[in-house]
Amino acid sequence: MFGLACGTWQAAAVTVVSPLVMSCLLTVGSGKRLLEKQLAERPGYAAYTARTSGFLPLSPRRHPDPEDPRP
Numbered sequence: 001m002f003g004l005a006c007g008t009w010q011a012a013a014v015t016v017v018s019p020l021v022m023s024c025l026l027t028v029g030s031g032k033r034l035l036e037k038q039l040a041e042r043p044g045y046a047a048y049t050a051r052t053s054g055f056l057p058l059s060p061r062r063h064p065d066p067e068d069p070r071p
Helices: 009-029 031-039 045-051
Strands: none
Touching: 009 031
């Protein structure tokens, strides 16, 4: 066969699909959306969201707002 480390192709599929489902639930389903609703009223939060990635750890964007002097 293919020599899967998980044993069967079903087990291999679960190990691939499970993290994708969890990421989808956190970003779309519950966690991120509800937290952002609560934080939206804080001062400076709009500038923070404009320069940072929503879920993946990426490098910050530079100067999203011309009035914000921070890098």
